[in-house]
Amino acid sequence: MTNNLSMQELLDQQEQEFNSVKVGQTISGKISKITNDSVVLELNYGFDGVISINELNISKGKEISDIYNVGDEITAVITKVYHKDGTIHLSKFQLDKKADFTELEKAYKEHRIITVNIEKNIERGVFATYNTQSLFIPISQLDTKFVNDTSGYVGCNLEVYIKEMDVKKNRLVASHRDVLQERLDKEREERRVRIKEEKEQARAKAKADREAHKAQVKEQKETLFNSLESGQKREGRVTKIMPYGAFVDIGGIEGLVHLNNLSWERVESVEDMLCEGQEVEVYVLDADTETKKIALALKDINNDPWDLIKDEIYLDDIVTGKIVRTIEKGAFVQIREGVDAFLPISELSEERVMKVTNVVNVGDEVNVMVIDFKPKNKRLVVSIKEATREPEEDITEFLEVEDSLGTLGELFKEKFKNLQK
Secondary structure, X not given: OHHHOOHHHHHHHHHHXXXXXXXXXXXXXXXXXXXXXXXXXXXHHHOEEEEEHHHOOOOOOOOHHHHOOOOOEEXXXXXXXXXXXXXXXXXXXXXXXXXXXXXXXXXXXXXXXXXXXXXXXXXXXXXXXXXXEEEEEEHHHOOOOOOOOOHHHOOOEEEEEEEEEEOOOOEEEEEOHHHHHHHHHHHHHHHHHHHHHHHHHHHHHHHHHHHHHHHHHHHHHHHHHHHOOOOOEEEEEEEEEEOOEEEEEOOOOEEEEEHHHOOOOXXXXXXXXXXXXXXXXXXXXXXXOOOOOEEEEOOOOXXXXXXXXXXXXXXXXXXXXXXXXEEOOEEEEEEEOOEEEEEEHHHOOOOOOOOHHHOOOOOOEXXXXXXXXXXXXXXXXXXXXXXXXXXXXXXXXXXXXXXXXXXXXXXXXXXHHHHHO
């Protein structure tokens, strides 16, 4: 029937068809030509449809020829109609955008997770894309934890829920935090149920194990306690520091190292020598079977410095020591490591001393004479006065002189004169 129409009738029909084409309509056509920046579609009645590369919705980095070939059919929406040359401009992008929005709307209503790609960040959030649609994810919705810097999200794919959808304002807000929180809650619930079941299964066994363990520990402690002997050397760990000493675990039972048993030298504070958790070697002093209390010593009880020094020092010996402490009545002099001698104030000088520090101070090295020594009692008394005293001169030779030398008084008088010189 069309063949019977005149040329004018065909032109009139084409004109009528062209005039019926409206912006916003959806139309399909096959590609008749591909250029670098557009494709040309062959539409009904000889019309051409043109879709520019920007309206094809092609991924970044792709060329038109990478996606389309001549003969492929494309459905697009009409954006402009040019009556003069009979050209219709189309947009596949707008059609895809509408379809994507419909899909997002469905995901929003169904509370369904979608995957978006982060393209841009700002201080208060990031912008993401879902195909042709743009979404905003506030910084507070990026993670369950606090986010300080949003730049690390650019280029990432995130699973999100559509949290807010305002068609009039073209506003789409998404949340990755809700997805994470939902999974955390699910994991926590599953873990809670699993733990509860495991606890119920283990409770009975744990009770039996505790009873068995308590009995075993008690037996081990008893065996260990019974094996202790005075003088034994044991390895241990400091468990607690007190002003009067330290408690040491020697393998499951604790003993006390008293302040006086930390060292053969004077110790002012336990913390000067030990700290909690420190590994130490101690000596057993005593293990009381009634009270179950154990006395320990950090100092080497087998090498008492007083026993070692008793064959080295005797009365009237002059020894060298260092002042380690002063008190009102005198000073203490370290003669050997672990052996301190007492230097009374009265033994500091021939002259009267009003204050110990007028003569000696801590750190001074002094020569002293041993004037009292009792190793068993750990008593050693020394004297600077005796150590510095001039020895008495032997005058017996002068008692046998002949009368021709003069009287004894004259002889002494002459001697004193020589001494004064």
